[in-house]
Amino acid sequence: MTAINPVTDLSKDGDIAIVTLNSPPVNALSAAVRDGLAAGFRQAVADPQVKGIVRICEGRTFIAGADISEFGSQMKGTSLFDVQAAMEDSPKPVVAAIHGTALGGGLEVALCAHYRVAVPSARCGLPEVNLGLLPGAGGTQRLPRIVGVEKALEMVTSGQHVPARQCLEMGLVDELAPEGTLKQTAVAFTRRIVAENKPLRKVRENNAKVEAARDHPKIFENFRKAKARKFRGFQAPESNIRCIEAAVSLPFEEGLKTERKLFLELMTGPQSAAQRYAFFAERQANKIPDVPDDTATLPIRKVGVVGAGTMGGGIAMNFANAGVPVTIVEAAPDALDRGLGVVRRNYERSARGGRFTAEDVETRMGLLTGSLNLQDLADCDLVIEAVFEQMDVKKDVFRRLDGIVRQGAILASNTSYLDIDEIAGATGRLESVIGLHFFSPANVMRLLEIVRGAKTSKAVIATAMKLAKTIGKVGVLVGVGPGFVGNRMLAQRSREAQKLVLEGAMPWDVDRVLYDFGFPMGPFAMGDLAGLDIGWVRETSKGETLREVLCEMDRRGQKTGAGYYDYDENRNARPSPVTEKIIRDLRIRNGIDPRVISDAEILERTLYPMINEGANILDEKKAIRASDIDIVWINGYGWPVYRGGPMYYGDRIGLDKVLARMKAFQAQMGDDFKPSPLLERLAADGEKFLDAR
Ligand code: 3HC
Numbered sequence: 001m002t003a004i005n006p007v008t009d010l011s012k013d014g015d016i017a018i019v020t021l022n023s024p025p026v027n028a029l030s031a032a033v034r035d036g037l038a039a040g041f042r043q044a045v046a047d048p049q050v051k052g053i054v055r056i057c058e059g060r061t062f063i064a065g066a067d068i069s070e071f072g073s074q075m076k077g078t079s080l081f082d083v084q085a086a087m088e089d090s091p092k093p094v095v096a097a098i099h100g101t102a103l104g105g106g107l108e109v110a111l112c113a114h115y116r117v118a119v120p121s122a123r124c125g126l127p128e129v130n131l132g133l134l135p136g137a138g139g140t141q142r143l144p145r146i147v148g149v150e151k152a153l154e155m156v157t158s159g160q161h162v163p164a165r166q167c168l169e170m171g172l173v174d175e176l177a178p179e180g181t182l183k184q185t186a187v188a189f190t191r192r193i194v195a196e197n198k199p200l201r202k203v204r205e206n207n208a209k210v211e212a213a214r215d216h217p218k219i220f221e222n223f224r225k226a227k228a229r230k231f232r233g234f235q236a237p238e239s240n241i242r243c244i245e246a247a248v249s250l251p252f253e254e255g256l257k258t259e260r261k262l263f264l265e266l267m268t269g270p271q272s273a274a275q276r277y278a279f280f281a282e283r284q285a286n287k288i289p290d291v292p293d294d295t296a297t298l299p300i301r302k303v304g305v306v307g308a309g310t311m312g313g314g315i316a317m318n319f320a321n322a323g324v325p326v327t328i329v330e331a332a333p334d335a336l337d338r339g340l341g342v343v344r345r346n347y348e349r350s351a352r353g354g355r356f357t358a359e360d361v362e363t364r365m366g367l368l369t370g371s372l373n374l375q376d377l378a379d380c381d382l383v384i385e386a387v388f389e390q391m392d393v394k395k396d397v398f399r400r401l402d403g404i405v406r407q408g409a410i411l412a413s414n415t416s417y418l419d420i421d422e423i424a425g426a427t428g429r430l431e432s433v434i435g436l437h438f439f440s441p442a443n444v445m446r447l448l449e450i451v452r453g454a455k456t457s458k459a460v461i462a463t464a465m466k467l468a469k470t471i472g473k474v475g476v477l478v479g480v481g482p483g484f485v486g487n488r489m490l491a492q493r494s495r496e497a498q499k500l501v502l503e504g505a506m507p508w509d510v511d512r513v514l515y516d517f518g519f520p521m522g523p524f525a526m527g528d529l530a531g532l533d534i535g536w537v538r539e540t541s542k543g544e545t546l547r548e549v550l551c552e553m554d555r556r557g558q559k560t561g562a563g564y565y566d567y568d569e570n571r572n573a574r575p576s577p578v579t580e581k582i583i584r585d586l587r588i589r590n591g592i593d594p595r596v597i598s599d600a601e602i603l604e605r606t607l608y609p610m611i612n613e614g615a616n617i618l619d620e621k622k623a624i625r626a627s628d629i630d631i632v633w634i635n636g637y638g639w640p641v642y643r644g645g646p647m648y649y650g651d652r653i654g655l656d657k658v659l660a661r662m663k664a665f666q667a668q669m670g671d672d673f674k675p676s677p678l679l680e681r682l683a684a685d686g687e688k689f690l691d692a693r
């Protein structure tokens with residue numbers, strides 16, 4: 001074995017050279033990796049005894065892509081194109097041996113091998129679109145030449161990681177190696193290629209599939225139409241599509257030029273910068289300064305959920321999906337039946353949509369046990385409470401759970417606003433109590449706010465963070481306080497949205513501005529979806545606010561066919577003359593002379609107070625870092641990832657500008673706009689949230 005450089009080795013198995021890469025954590029294509037690969041190939045090709053070359057990686061994965069941390073700075077060392085050329089033009093067959101994930105530049109390198117072997121657990125994909133990019137090393141030109149235009153379009157615009165067996169069917173992989181035998185299988189495969197004098201296949205020369213697509217120009221138009229909703233606001237999907245179009249209409253080298261041009265446009269644009277930021281921010285959120293990575297975690301083998309309402313059922317589904325048995329306890333048989341029925345229907349809908357099989361539905365349902373007795377949770381490792389949002393009800397449940405569930409087990413609350421410490425106080429195990437705040441629908445939304453109580457132990461925090469990953473969520477650690485991070489900031493936006501409507505805007509004006517900003521829907525449409533009667537009580541309702549009047553009229557949102565909007569039988573929303581009249585009456589009653597409100601004001605009035613509240617949250621140390629707040633908003637509230645999150649957005653606008661607007665609003669409208677001391681400090685020092693320590 002020869003060390004080519006600190007991350008690359010060259011060894012031989014008879015007449016087959018093996019170029020091995022070992023650059024933890026994910027063998028990303030850093031300058032050292034590119035240098036090592038190019039030199040390894042040069043040496044292997046120059047060695048007269050070598051007849052074929054295997055490219056393999058050590059560690060958890062094959063190359064997971066370009067080194068994203070290098071983006072935006074001057075590239076050093078060997079270029080990726082030179083590495084690819086060294087492989088593709090090698091006079092000796094090159095075989096890529098894939099385990100883990102071959103992603104982005106990693107797959108693009110593998111596509112320059114003459115053949116590819118993978119273990120069944122491997123996955124291949126071009127996920128650049130998720131970073132606001134496109135595959136910039138020939139991926140858009142080579143992929144359709146193997147898998148065809150339609151599959152290539154799907155892969156580059158979804159970024160999906162395709163399992164090896166499917167890759168084999170598509171021709172992306174030539175042979176599967178039994179797990180644990182990748183190196184031997186790849187060497188044997190290469191030897192066979194040499195012995196049988198198989199051709200040195202170059203994907204770039206394989207034009208049949210792209211030529212076939214020339215007769216079907218509608219492919220692109222249809223694809224764009226079908227995906228318009230999903231791609232709204234994003235630049236990268238369209239650029240990816242144009243590259244695949246170029247693969248069809250232009251010769252390979254010309255297609256590469258189009259790819260290069262569009263790649264550079266995206267790379268230097270604001271969307272990719274925001275999406276790359278979000279990629280690292282999400283990983284950063286896992287790092288808790290006083291809870292080291294090696295903190296021992298507790299095993300979670302069985303979970304209990306109390307309450308099978310809107311949230312409890314969805315929460316339980318997360319665990320069943322991950323293969324963890326769950327017992328759900330309800331107060332009454334009909335509520336339990338209803339809750340489990342909803343879960344089953346959700347699973348069946350997924351099965352109909354092709355996401356899994358009817359057998360999977362039964363396997364998952366088989367992991368769920370319904371009960372009317374808290375006693376059945378005695379042997380759980382974790383119990384999550386999702387009963388009514390009332391302190392006395394929650395405390396009663398926790399007091400009882402404390403007497404039932406084995407000592408050492410974790411007791412968690414899904415409360416949206418309540419004080420976790422007060423809830424913990426009902427138990428004799430303060431260190432084992434934590435908030436696990438899921439978002440609705442709990443089986444879909446990626447965010448999990450993990451609320452740290454004053455006494456929550458590090459082991460419990462580490463367990464919760466790990467658990468989030470197990471169930472496919474993004475865990476963000478937050479502190480105790482009304483509404484934690486997400487809902488606390490949301491309250492600012494909701495308040496301003498309601499005020500704007502009284503001052504002169506209509507709900508659909510506010511919604512349109514926020515929708516155009518990139519949110520999936522505005523606050524009023526969201527209210528209609530969630531139900532306007534959440535937290536509304538008929539007996540105490542005074543008909544003083546728009547929401548109260550609507551609820552009193554039984555316009556409670558989509559479920560009643562009307563709310564802020566009117567809905568047709570397909571739940572399509574229309575601006576409502578009824579709502580408009582109520583608003584006009586309320587203005588008269590409150591002596592408000594309506595004015596024309598600009599879109600710019602709507603945006604600033606709804607977003608800047610949120611940014612300001614984010615600053616308060618940071619100042620009060622209820623979030624560890626500004627980027628955690630952004631991750632909350634991207635994953636829990638539909639903040640468009642290509643705008644990086646509210647704190648990132650504030651930084652981009654300039655904190656001095658945000659502060660100036662807050663002060664102007666404060667002068668006009670009072671202390672709803674009181675600037676956060678942190679915002680004032682940072683603006684004065686010319687600093688950014690993301691640099692603040
Ligand atoms: N560049 C630099 N660092 C990377 C990286 C990359 N491509 N991919 C992952 N990392 C880092 C992460 O930041 C993290 O660092 P940390 O431990 O310091 O926080 C570490 O590797 C481990 O990553 P994860 O926590 O995400 O590990 P998982 O095992 O959960 O996931 C993965 C592994 C599926 C490979 C995931 O990291 C991933 O999706 N990575 C990005 C893949 C990607 O987008 N590739 C395309 C890059 S762009 C490109 O190739 C352009 C080309 O076309 C020219």
Ligand code: NAI
Nearest residue numbers: 307308309310311330331335386387388389414415416440
């Ligand atoms: P829900 O009213 O739909 O469900 C609550 C369920 O708890 C009911 O089925 C009720 O029968 C059951 N329940 C009440 N007391 C019980 C007891 N002592 N033992 C067993 N079951 C009992 O309420 P929802 O919306 O699911 O909310 C639950 C919790 O989740 C609340 O704390 C809420 O603030 C929080 N939450 C709600 C979100 C939402 O969008 N609905 C989002 C995030 C958190």
